[in-house]
Amino acid sequence: MEHNESPEGDKALKIIPLGGLGEIGLNMMVIEYGGDAIIIDAGLMFPEDYMLGIDIVIPSMDYIKQNASRILAVILTHAHEDHIGALPYLLKEVDIPVYGTSFTLGVVRRKLEEQAGLGSSSLNVFHAGELLRIGPFEVDPIRVSHSTVDGVGLAVRTPRGVIVHTGDFKINLSGKESTMTDVNSFARYGEKGVLALLSDSTNVEKHGYTISDSEVADSLRRIAFDAEGRIVVALFASNVARIQQIVDIAEMKGCKVVFCGRSVELTVKIARELGYLQIPAGMELDIRRSNDFPANRLILITTGSQGEPMSALARMAAGNHKHIKIRKDDTIVFSSKIIPGNEKAIAGIINTIYRLGANVVYEKTAPVHVSGHAHQEELKTMMHLTRPRYFIPIHGEYRHLVHHSRLAQSAGIPEENVVLAENGDIITFDDDGARLDGKVPTGRVLVDGKGVGDVGRSVLKERQMLAEDGLVVVTIVFDEETGVIVYGPEIVSRGFVFWTATGHLLDDAQCVILEVVEEIGMDAPNRTDLIRSKIQKALRQYFNFTIKRRPIIVPVIMEL
Amino acid sequence: MEHNESPEGDKALKIIPLGGLGEIGLNMMVIEYGGDAIIIDAGLMFPEDYMLGIDIVIPSMDYIKQNASRILAVILTHAHEDHIGALPYLLKEVDIPVYGTSFTLGVVRRKLEEQAGLGSSSLNVFHAGELLRIGPFEVDPIRVSHSTVDGVGLAVRTPRGVIVHTGDFKINLSGKESTMTDVNSFARYGEKGVLALLSDSTNVEKHGYTISDSEVADSLRRIAFDAEGRIVVALFASNVARIQQIVDIAEMKGCKVVFCGRSVELTVKIARELGYLQIPAGMELDIRRSNDFPANRLILITTGSQGEPMSALARMAAGNHKHIKIRKDDTIVFSSKIIPGNEKAIAGIINTIYRLGANVVYEKTAPVHVSGHAHQEELKTMMHLTRPRYFIPIHGEYRHLVHHSRLAQSAGIPEENVVLAENGDIITFDDDGARLDGKVPTGRVLVDGKGVGDVGRSVLKERQMLAEDGLVVVTIVFDEETGVIVYGPEIVSRGFVFWTATGHLLDDAQCVILEVVEEIGMDAPNRTDLIRSKIQKALRQYFNFTIKRRPIIVPVIMEL
Known part of the structure; x- marks a missing residue:
């Protein structure tokens, strides 16, 4: 056709x-x-x-x-x-x-x-x-x-x-x-x-079927009307319809609304300018004035629904938000999906809030999201x-x-x-x-960062190895003419072992290195290359044997 | 009382x-x-x-x-x-x-x-x-x-x-x-x-209430009897009762059972010896003989239910298991919980198996776990x-x-x-x-590894930084008497940028280092310490500005 x-x-x-x-x-x-x-x-x-x-x-x-x-x-x-x-x-x-x-x-x-x-x-x-x-x-x-x-x-x-x-x-x-x-x-x-x-x-x-948006609104309204203190709702900034629902509830209950977190503030600005969000005149309250206001007349709408450590909600829970600290009579609502991979971060914030004595409502305990x-x-x-x-x-x-x-x-x-x-x-x-x-x-x-496509498989592999066991840098300087060590072996480590635990381990590693150097004749061909690769191998074996770790080993070997 | x-x-x-x-x-x-x-x-x-x-x-x-x-x-x-x-x-x-x-x-x-x-x-x-x-x-x-x-x-x-x-x-x-x-x-x-x-x-x-174990058994039985090819059940090795259920189903259907993966094999051994698992004589089949057997008479019980990359199931799906490769007519059952944090790994294996044309059954699609x-x-x-x-x-x-x-x-x-x-x-x-x-x-x-308590907050912090942006080692040797550079600056990086992208970036970084050195007078007090800290600071700024990354910078500065 x-x-x-x-x-x-x-x-x-x-x-x-x-x-x-x-x-x-x-x-x-x-x-x-x-x-x-x-x-x-x-x-x-x-x-x-x-x-x-x-x-x-x-x-x-x-x-x-x-x-x-x-x-x-x-x-x-x-x-x-x-x-x-x-x-x-x-x-x-x-x-x-x-x-x-x-x-x-x-x-x-x-x-x-x-x-x-x-x-x-x-x-x-x-x-x-x-x-x-x-x-x-x-x-x-x-x-x-x-x-x-x-x-x-x-x-x-x-x-x-x-x-x-x-x-x-x-x-x-x-x-x-x-x-x-x-x-x-x-x-x-x-x-x-x-x-x-x-x-x-x-x-x-x-x-x-997905549950309807009005079911979520009903649930949020019940929570808001039952709460005796402040309501703090964490959500995705882009969910403008949810923000509108909460604003509507705030109007019913006679509450002021406070917007917290950059992405919420920005989205609200765009959505209001373009007519997607209607906020009654005088309802929005500057966050700096929120503590002057009765708790049961306040609804905060905030970022941080995924447990992001630097988000407004995370800072409120940790007690280092400039204006808001979670209090005993607060009710915190996670009106958002728990994205796979974020469960532990979100659970961490929920646990912290419970420890502060406040109440928490989330997907698992009430229909506050769809x-x-x-x-x-x-x-x-x-x-x-x-x-x-x-x-x-x-x-x-x-x-x-x-x-x-x-x-x-x-x-x-x-x-x-x-x-x-x-x-x-x-x-x-x-x-x-x-x-x-x-x-x-x-x-x-x-x-x-600013790099597009300059990190690939090999760099990620190195980062993975660094993340697992850190790295060890070995520096040795040889006298070009006599072949004798004039500096080092110096060993520096990062992300490897706690410094108080390094002493004896790294002392012994130095002995391992010196043995390797000794075994290689003064006039071995490509002597520095040989020393470099032998040190890598020997230290890899040594650390694997002694503490079962595999740091990246970077030998800096010079002849001067 | x-x-x-x-x-x-x-x-x-x-x-x-x-x-x-x-x-x-x-x-x-x-x-x-x-x-x-x-x-x-x-x-x-x-x-x-x-x-x-x-x-x-x-x-x-x-x-x-x-x-x-x-x-x-x-x-x-x-x-x-x-x-x-x-x-x-x-x-x-x-x-x-x-x-x-x-x-x-x-x-x-x-x-x-x-x-x-x-x-x-x-x-x-x-x-x-x-x-x-x-x-x-x-x-x-x-x-x-x-x-x-x-x-x-x-x-x-x-x-x-x-x-x-x-x-x-x-x-x-x-x-x-x-x-x-x-x-x-x-x-x-x-x-x-x-x-x-x-x-x-x-x-x-x-x-x-949790659903009953017999409901799971019913569901597994239906799947086993409907399947026309092999059944591969992934589970936690410790779930001996589940293994018994599958063995019972194998008996009903007249199947041989193959155990795959170290922890399953070990648990089966312990459980049989102690009388917790009854396997009819002749039912267990050595994995090496499994390919000689008709597909619809085979049930494999395997590790890998959490998507572990080296598990038997992951290797079967990747096509590098020594004896078993997933085939078009196989039915793979994940008879286990999806533990939070493992979703992506499990989803990855499921996707791979679907791409091979086989069928997959898991918690979300049938009651195969409780x-x-x-x-x-x-x-x-x-x-x-x-x-x-x-x-x-x-x-x-x-x-x-x-x-x-x-x-x-x-x-x-x-x-x-x-x-x-x-x-x-x-x-x-x-x-x-x-x-x-x-x-x-x-x-x-x-x-x-073998270290108990020798990795703490500071080491984890370093590993986190290394994982994020890698590291850059800078080596410079100065002549002790004249203060002139006799070696370097040499720059080595790991986990930072892909090597083809490093050229111009690291050339410019060398210039940054040379400028720092030039600015510091020959007779500055604690000259090497000063150079060390100034190089760290300058490179940090330079990399942040040019590509917005923050590698760990390890300066190795020597006077010889």
């Missing part, structure tokens, strides 16, 4: 995921037709445990660079880092217009300003329901519910048919209409015919609304993509029309239907 | 937790009366994320050492590392008899033999229901259900009354009687009067069975102890009779009742 509508029926439509298919994060995808291309999202990933010292990870831009001249635009689905975090790096490679909703671009604008020289990038606000023409594509942004405001899915009309990309979504049908997924628009595309549905797989392992990603029944709803010919699971680790493929089949999409693709696969749609047809280069680029 | 029965009514009973109250792991507790003391459990903890390079953590033995002469015995509740892992270190400090059930001591015996010189420790097997007299104490081990076999709780009869210590438990009343908690014995103590209940808090945040720790309703059952005068939550982080205290109050134990104690608290029972009365020294000792 689609290719009959196409004026260029012989041309293929290509969907090329560059990140996010096989991992959580790094979401970036190219859609190509007849020599033109658009990009959907440019996200980052936070480093894996083994990526020591790495700040963020971005997708490789190799394919983008190779095809820079053909790329017409980048379209952003929402303001989360795993969808916009690589944008500054993308825009360094290609100077293209950026499209997004008003809140998304509000966040992006600040991000680009912080990175020198990118303030002038062309940011174009679109609104859900407004059709956007870019080359051979017509892009129709459709409102979706997610854990940040103003998110959209995209219906991309191409000469080969309509591609529906859900972005990150869940089907919330409670609360304000602006926070609901626009199921009607998705259904309308389903009526007209959808070539392929690309759908968010993050929560495919979760049964049933995920922004659709559960199984919602995912099936999206399939039934859009009735796609082809189904392509996106946004997930490989296991999520597998489970989402199975779910699609259980929902009636034929196995041969489910495309299980990974990063770099070229998903081609032509007269013969859809298939995987070749690969483009993809990869992960590590960003450490 | 209790003190009337006591021949030494004026003497106080003391319970002193040395570990496990305020953390998961490190379980160790002292019970004292009239100058005599016994220890319950001696457990380790696996290192926290920030404890780089640390192998295990054990409780400080300071209090034990100070009171060595008064300690009569150590009694073990079950064979898990968080209850027996510190025993070799305890026995190095005090030469006391060890009591435990037959399986627990089977595991302990091997553990002690592996540590030189401890093979002769006196191990004494007791059986549930057999009263043990130790000084003023009578210890009555009561069978409890847990995720390893032969676990017990302890009723400790003292002149002041009966202390009930649950060990780690859940109330399983399905399957074989030997795997059930002996609720009758607990109830019998409840009838006679219990002074204090010390109860496992690990799962106090979980509502309802926790060994009681949920809320079971915890309340224990309170009602034992009807204690005092309640003391044990085994948990502080938040677990708080929640367990609240649960006890909701179950009718008066607030003033709930004792929320932490490590080191002396919980004293005398004529006036129970109270916290002082503190003893406690702490965590880090074990790294």
Whole structure:
């Protein structure tokens, strides 16, 4: 059906995921037709445990660079880092217009300003329901519910048919209409015919439906009204709808609201300016005045929901926040997901708060949070609304993509029309239907400080070894002519053993070194190289034998 | 009531937790009366994320050492590392008899033999229901259900009354009687009067009851009978009852069983020898013969349920196991908890297996595992069975102890009779009742290789810095008389930047160093010290400015 509508029926439509298919994060995808291309999202990933010292990870831009001249635009689905975090790096490679909703671009604008020289990038606000023409594509942004405001899915009309990309979504049908997924628009595309549905797989392992946002609001309201002291709510700054819920509760209870932590303050500023957050006049209280106010008339909204050690909440709990200290009658609410990997840090803060005698409410003890990603029944709803010919699971680790493929089949999409693709696969749609047809280069680029891609496997391996057992530097200077030691062996260690324990250990290590030197004749060829490698080997054996550790050994051997 | 029965009514009973109250792991507790003391459990903890390079953590033995002469015995509740892992270190400090059930001591015996010189420790097997007299104490081990076999709780009869210590438990009343908690014995103590209940808090945040072990067995059986290829079950080696369930299923299906991985093989050996595991003759198959056998007649039981990179399962998935490679028609079952902190490693293996085309079943997709720790309703059952005068939550982080205290109050134990104690608290029972009365020294000792306690805060801090940004060693030799540089500056880095990226960066760093040296006069006092500290400062600034990294800088400055 689609290719009959196409004026260029012989041309293929290509969907090329560059990140996010096989991992959580790094979401970036190219859609190509007849020599033109658009990009959907440019996200980052936070480093894996083994990526020591790495700040963020971005997708490789190799394919983008190779095809820079053909790329017409980048379209952003929402303001989360795993969808916009690589944008500054993308825009360094290609100077293209950026499209997004008003809140998304509000966040992006600040991000680009912080990175020198990118303030002038062309940011174009679109609104859900407004059709956007870019080359051979017509892009129709459709409102979706997610854990940040103003998110959209995209219906991309191409000469080969309509591609529906859900972005990150869940089907919330409670609360304000602006926070609901626009199921009607998705259904309308389903009526007209959808070539392929690309759908968010993050929560495919979760049964049933996400609980509704109003259930969370009810729970937060109960907690707020029951509490006799201050309420401190920790959340993700980007969750503007949650902030609004809390502001609404504050209004009901007659409370002042205090915003704590840089990212909360910034997001509130952007969201208020753009009309996404309504705070009654006089309700916001400067943090410096918060201690003058009755405790049961105060709600604090703060960063630190993931136990980040330098966050406002962590400092309040540790007693070194400038203005706020946790007190016995406080109620602290973690209104956020516990992200895997952060459990111990979060548990640490919860334990600290309990020790201070305050009360804590979190996901495990009350429904104070709901995920922004659709559960199984919602995912099936999206399939039934859009009735796609082809189904392509996106946004997930490989296991999520597998489970989402199975779910699609259980929902009636034929196995041969489910495309299980990974990063770099070229998903081609032509007269013969859809298939995987070749690969483009993809990869992960590590960003450490200002360095992009200058830390790789070998450096990480060294950091791992240093982290495990530290290092030992051995310095010896030989007289160039006589071959006699004129300085050293001097041994310096870092991260190896506690200094009071080093004495005898390092004294003996010196003897080991001297024995090695003695064994090597004065006129051995390449004497310093030989000494260097023999010292390394001997010390490795010695430390392994005596204390079962393997520090990195750096011999500095000189002939002067 | 209790003190009337006591021949030494004026003497106080003391319970002193040395570990496990305020953390998961490190379980160790002292019970004292009239100058005599016994220890319950001696457990380790696996290192926290920030404890780089640390192998295990054990409780400080300071209090034990100070009171060595008064300690009569150590009694073990079950064979898990968080209850027996510190025993070799305890026995190095005090030469006391060890009591435990037959399986627990089977595991302990091997553990002690592996540590030189401890093979002769006196191990004494007791059986549930057999009263043990130790000084003023009578210890009555009561069978409890847990995720390893032969676990017990302890009723400790003292002149002041009966202390009930649950060990780690859940109330399983399905399957074989030997795997059930002996609720009758607990109830019998409840009838006679219990002074204090010390109860496992690990799962106090979980509502309802644990699912029954037979539900897990049903689920495993369904999976085994549905599978057309091999079944590979990954589990904790110590979960002997689970291994028995799988062996039983293998018998029903007519399968051979293969044991893979050192800890599984060892546990199976101990459990079979002691009669805890019944394997029909001819069922066990040597791993080397497994590929000669039809796939649908094979069940493999393996280590690696936590994604450990060197485990048998990880090697099978990576394709470098000597005998087994995962194939398309295999079904891999993770019949184990996903321990927080291990999610990413486990997810990595699951993704890899899916990529190989095999099927995977895990906690999130089917009921193939159940926790060994009681949920809320079971915890309340224990309170009602034992009807204690005092309640003391044990085994948990502080938040677990708080929640367990609240649960006890909701179950009718008066607030003033709930004792929320932490490590080191002396919980004293005398004529006036129970109270916290002082503190003893406690702490965590880090074990790294053969070193016990020689890695502390400062070494970990250095390892953290090395892990983040690596290090740079700068070597310069000056002529002692002229003050002129005769060697260097030579710069060596590890874990800092990728070598191809270092060229220009380190060339410029050399210039920075030379400038520093030039600025310092030839006859500056303490010239080498001054140069050392100025180089550190200058390089720190330079690297921070150019690439925003903070490597450790080690200047080796010599005058020769």
